Amino acid sequence: MVDDLESRVRKTGLWLYQLIEGETPSIFKKEYWAGKVMERCMKDEAFKVEMFRFVDVFPYLTRPQSVAKHLVEYFCRPEQDFPPALQWGLRLVSPTSIGAQTAAKGIASNIKNMGKQFIAGASPKEALPVWEGLRSQGMAFTADLLGEAVVSEKEAEEYLKRYLQLFEILDEAQKSWDPLDAETGDLDWGCVPKINVSIKPSAMYSQMNARAFDYSVSRSKEQLRPIFRKAVEIRAHVCLDMEQNDLKNLTLAIYRSLLEEGEFKDYPHTGIAIQAYLRDSEQDLKDLIQWGRKRKQRFTIRLVKGAYWDAEVVWARLRNWPVPVFTNKHETDANFEKLALYLLKNHESVRLACASHNIRSIAYVMEMAKELKIPQEHLEYQILYGMAEPVRNALRKAGISLRLYSPVGKMIPGMAYLVRRLLENTSNESFLRQSFAEGISREELLKNPLEFLHQETSSPDARTEASEYGDKGPFWNEPLWDWTLSEHRERFSKALSKVRKRFPHKVPIFIGGKKVTTGKEIDSTNPNDPEQVVGIAASAGKEEAEQAIAVAKAAFSEWRDIEPRDRAEYLFEAAAQARKMRHELAALQVYEVGKNWSEADAGVCEAIDFLEYYGREMIRLAMPRRMGRVPGEMSHLFYEARGVAAIIAPWNFPLAISMGMTSAALVTGNTVVYKPSSQSSVIGSMIYKVFQRAKLPHGVLNFLPGPGSEIGDLLVTHPDVALIAFTGSKEVGLRIIELAGKTPEGVIHVKNVVAEMGGKNAIIVDADADLDEAVVHILQSAFGYQGQKCSACSRLMVLEENYDKLIKRLKEAAESIELGPPEDPKHFMGAVIDTGAKKRIHHYIEIGKKEGKCLLERDMPDSIGHVVPLTIFTDIRPEHRIAQEEIFGPVLAITKVRDFDEALKVANNTQYALTGGLFSRSPENIARARREFRVGNLYINRGCTGALAGRHPFGGFKMSGVGSKAGGPDYLLQFMVPRNVAENTLRRGFAPMED
């Protein structure tokens, strides 16, 4: 029967092909500009990259000379060797020349036309004639509103308004429409409304976040209810689209939850999409159908393959998450058939909208529907507007119920959609490309995808790269929790109550493995509830500091001399222990230093990263490097520990930075006296606990909570301390460097100081920046963890062309951020660390008000914590104090700049050089920023916080530090001294010879 089915599928497929013999999708027609460009994109990956990027930035370019400039930058760079024809005659001409601008105009109009190919119109009004034309040809449609990313609640409201407007227009229009293929009633094909609208869930709530899952669902539903009410009112079909996988579980939850509400629970004309490329899709589908059966009301599932494949793979890799999609196209195709069959078998409960351009997939569904005798009204086919016209024609000729997915929108939002479509068309694995551009045989294309699966074993997920870390394998960053999974949310909630129950945690000093108390104590309280004592730490004085140093000194030589690989193993074991304690370690940071769930989780991952990375780095550095290559001599360079290290840690990354400095000192063979910040001694003690569980020998790590004013100088100036690793303020850092610079008589080392200090970091927003991205990242960089990161963005340079638009969106987005205690996962920002910080930040806000204009000052009036307002100033001049001094709080200073030159000048104009950011799509400006935006860590088209070990070696220069880079390949070198051993291997005229 299977063979029989296969041959019928093939037959049907061939028949569909015959129906459209000789046709080609417009996009591949080489006589047109678009066809030529597509052809080149398929042949030349480098050109495709530039083309898609240009298409992406193009609608932002308001002036012809700007288009010309970008064309030159994208296609005429000296290192490129595109044929002159693809450089549109622009090489060597000035972008301001008339010739260039004429060429630019031509290309602009071609790109616009390419956009029009896929987009029915800029507005529903404009699209209406197109849709009516489709209907007159016997095809239904579904309308989709393209839009920029919704980054604020204002934008979400506007989006809602656009949907309501769309419904009004369609309702008005439908009155004159005859139903398609209906014998009775006013429904198309006798069963579905003439109006069909697709909705993007991401547009419903600007702060949608899986961490605050239920809250996000509830806020989204608030927005969706009027839409659904309107749909019910005018009997329209509403379908929730599926976007990126991050939103999938939320979308499913929103859909189900909304349709369980009384006013909608009996409404049959709704739908949701399922993406067959997701490995989870089968389970999701089964859950949905089960839910649908319980609800006892039919609904539609639009079965698609998925349009974010490239992005999903990249996102997963960037986060070191499992890739959620099938990585082999044939797996997706096979899964599509499997899910389609499952849907057909359940056609009594759910209606299938089969949305594919793949003739094999379509033929399979047609044959299975025949086989299972599915009534025609239980099944429809969907095709994207402007794509795959031959397939559309075949289906029409085959007399099948067909709906076109038809987006409406302006140029800017349209381009994201256009790029997805172009990508789909030009992908190597695209059915359309294979069918219509490459002429792969029909027989081949109609094969059962399972056949290919048996043949192929390729997997782009295979991480086969050679490791510089020997058998330990490459380093990968610890993945953050995926909050879309309920188990993580629940476990984190439980961890919060668990650590809370133990308040106040008792924190002793540990010297040589023994607990020490001193009678003196330091309380550590919750910044969001200062009455709540999180922990009580023993407070070390000079005597304990001396003891700790003596113990560390005694432990030094043995620890230095064990195999580096064995030291690294302690770090790996500590990483394993930290993983086990992961929720607890994160939960403590919520209470003791006021991090939100995600920041707290990231802190733990970063700590684990340092352990795994430095452990590996030590393996690499432990391999002596051969110097020179002459016979008769074996010369090797290697490294050795310095001695006792004093680690003086900050409170803002109480786990990650402490762990980084401590593990670096330990793995390189130094012994450690670790002084946590007094504001975070409980988390500090966790560093000790993790290493204790990893069975680190006693005395190698000593834990010394205590006031810096009492023991700080002693640790720095003690003759037996060879190395100081410090992260904190510029003032303290410079003092340490100065003190350490004095080498008293009788001391036998020059102290080495690894110091990370402050920052006054700027982000530049270029005239062509993608504001969808920029706004979100700026907010995260400036206000994430209340701006209490040395990497935080505290200055913004915006080019005047983009200024008004950015300021508006940024302000509205900042107004949409949820404020409040971070215990509640919906809160993005809470209290600052202590009253001192609060006072200092308030002081700077007062200064800011005098120096510039206050764009926004959002208070948290109900909070009992050390709260300060989220504050944004505009009209800030570079020399203003607010633009020069580190505030370390949620205060952002904005400066409008004329051009990119000025932006760079202003950005560089501080005593600090830690992080920086740039949002730009100009290759030239990006290249300039690489060279001339002189900071330790520059981030392009992303936020300026969140450096990852191994990927973004972190640290600055000027007053930001001494040029070390945590999490980078040079970091451990600072904790060691280099040694060289050269052996003359020639004896009696005989030396071992090498190959």
Added chain:
Amino acid sequence: MVDDLESRVRKTGLWLYQLIEGETPSIFKKEYWAGKVMERCMKDEAFKVEMFRFVDVFPYLTRPQSVAKHLVEYFCRPEQDFPPALQWGLRLVSPTSIGAQTAAKGIASNIKNMGKQFIAGASPKEALPVWEGLRSQGMAFTADLLGEAVVSEKEAEEYLKRYLQLFEILDEAQKSWDPLDAETGDLDWGCVPKINVSIKPSAMYSQMNARAFDYSVSRSKEQLRPIFRKAVEIRAHVCLDMEQNDLKNLTLAIYRSLLEEGEFKDYPHTGIAIQAYLRDSEQDLKDLIQWGRKRKQRFTIRLVKGAYWDAEVVWARLRNWPVPVFTNKHETDANFEKLALYLLKNHESVRLACASHNIRSIAYVMEMAKELKIPQEHLEYQILYGMAEPVRNALRKAGISLRLYSPVGKMIPGMAYLVRRLLENTSNESFLRQSFAEGISREELLKNPLEFLHQETSSPDARTEASEYGDKGPFWNEPLWDWTLSEHRERFSKALSKVRKRFPHKVPIFIGGKKVTTGKEIDSTNPNDPEQVVGIAASAGKEEAEQAIAVAKAAFSEWRDIEPRDRAEYLFEAAAQARKMRHELAALQVYEVGKNWSEADAGVCEAIDFLEYYGREMIRLAMPRRMGRVPGEMSHLFYEARGVAAIIAPWNFPLAISMGMTSAALVTGNTVVYKPSSQSSVIGSMIYKVFQRAKLPHGVLNFLPGPGSEIGDLLVTHPDVALIAFTGSKEVGLRIIELAGKTPEGVIHVKNVVAEMGGKNAIIVDADADLDEAVVHILQSAFGYQGQKCSACSRLMVLEENYDKLIKRLKEAAESIELGPPEDPKHFMGAVIDTGAKKRIHHYIEIGKKEGKCLLERDMPDSIGHVVPLTIFTDIRPEHRIAQEEIFGPVLAITKVRDFDEALKVANNTQYALTGGLFSRSPENIARARREFRVGNLYINRGCTGALAGRHPFGGFKMSGVGSKAGGPDYLLQFMVPRNVAENTLRRGFAPMED
């Protein structure tokens, strides 16, 4: 005719083979221990290395348990996988066990037997019966006296005595000898004396040095005269042997010069060896024969192939000199035939002693002699005693005049000879191995070597390794002058007079490319003649220092921003300019700072090395390093200049260290204010001159001679100086570090200090050390450049087992060193830098006399310079001031230690950790020293000075420096700050994908 000759050679060869059908050289006989060992050596290179090394150290081991310990260390290391049989049952047993010592005794006796195979006896008396036995079998012999290296004039005298004794014994004995094959007279074969002695020229003068060529010749002749007189007296043949190529030109000169003297010019019974593996040998031979014709007296040339092939290749590579030998064995064979033919053709002037074991070579000579009708008395054949017995037998059976080369000597010197013989036997290309151990066909072995040359193109000299420096290619150290070539000696002499004529050199300040004078001046004088003013430098004050910093600051941003590769090109051009000025640059160092010729030359080479190495390193570091490997992100780590660098340089390496620090600062993009030492401002100005000739832009390098007391602090503390590179004393270094640690308000960088300070370096002489090597290297390390190197050896730890012997040889050797002004190339050591140094060193000598015993105090009474005695103290305890404080002069403190533990403890027991040395042949002790002898640069079995860029990254820790390593891969990093740029490459869900 050629073909005909070839077939006759082959026929003769085959006939010789037939004569010895079935015979095998003893050394290959597998039934014996030696045969088994040889077989294994041929199969397993690793075993061969250990075996030869063990053989080398073996005679030094006086106790069975010491033999057992070494056997275990050589053959039973955990990482080795020799078959148990080759571990002699020693694995897992203690070296002190009876079993181990029994095994050791067995092996000891086997090795002794192996030695006896090649050595006729421990003394002439012992050997006499052997020789007489040879004569009774119809073979002549030549006696060779094996000896340890002659490191002192005492040892040279003793050697002379041994030769005279040998003559006495032989003269006494010859009275009873019948001449061989002589029809008339008392000469063997009617033409040569019965007594034939071979002499090693290296034993004639302990300080033999090509630099002082004529002096070395004259001193050697003084020693040789009595030997030649004796030979004339008793009518013996004397042959000068050829040793390593370094001595070749000296040996030829000694031979010719001596035989031109009246008393010897008519004596016919002398000879000299020519090594056919030397590329120069043909020219040398022709010169010799021409000389002989003029002299009108016959002499003999022993034509050998050469026994130091491995060593010559290694030595040349180590020095980056052209390899003097043919690298293809067949080239040597072909050259041997060519030279033999040339000799035969000149048989009227010169007698050929054909010394080869290669049957093809022998057959060729036999056939050519026949062809040219050479009288039998014009030709003899030589074979080494104990080697190639079948060849010997064949020649005897062929009735040919045969002489055996027969060494006499004790175990220790014998072992060097034994290793050479073993090496010869086991080499892949050994004719004996191929003939008798591998059974390669006779046809093949008898082929004309020229035939192989056409087939083979292999060259071990091809330096094909991939370069990390891109198209610039790998780094190789600048080769020192080869003083054996007269052109170099002559050019250096001329350069000395040339620079002397320009005294006093006028040295201005250079700021921004302009000459500046100040009215104030500093004289720079010749330490060996303080009246002689070498130069007069303008003396900069605070005003000029400010100006220079301002100019450097102004030049900074442009210089920083040019392509790193372009900056590197300035260094390469500077290197080219320095090469052109090489003799002048070296000559100045002889006068201004008192370096001897070789030290001065080495200083120039080192300066060139820094230019070539740092230029390349910058090319390497300029390549941004990709961080992480995730799609959607491009993250790169790279480096950028810090700002204005103050370079504060010492006088002791006025060119090399100045050039190193300056070029590192420049190539990394910093601009420089360079302050030379006031004692060496003329050479300092040469740094400027070299860069000026390389067309470095004005202002990038500023030259600021002036007193440290006036401008030092200003340079260090100036707010615009970001970086200080200093080499000098601990006191000044610590002061700089302390001053630089203070960051005044308003300064926007933390100053970075690269500081190299003092040393108190020790060499350990283990119980099994090769004293031939140790003595020479210790003297060079302790007294080279008067001990005025931070790397100089100033302490010696000697294990008591070796103590007396070492002290005796060291003292005698130190007494043999030539002292005096370095202008004269024979002088090894001259005056110290100035009166201050002289006073300080004298003061320490007084202290030393109180603390220990003065072993040697050699004055330079006739000198008018700042001279101090070469001084050695013994009985020094580790805590003595003389063992703790840096003296920076020619003073060596010796401590006797019980064992290696104590040696390491004492060696590490100082505040410094710069260089160290170890002479040992114990693999275990070498491994321990690698780990536990904690200094920046440890040298094993070589001296502790003379680090080469790229091969020995140089620098120490503790009070010796801050852990930088000049000439190493981490050095340039200190001159820069790291930057990271991470670009999010994902746009609209699309990111360029990588393979």
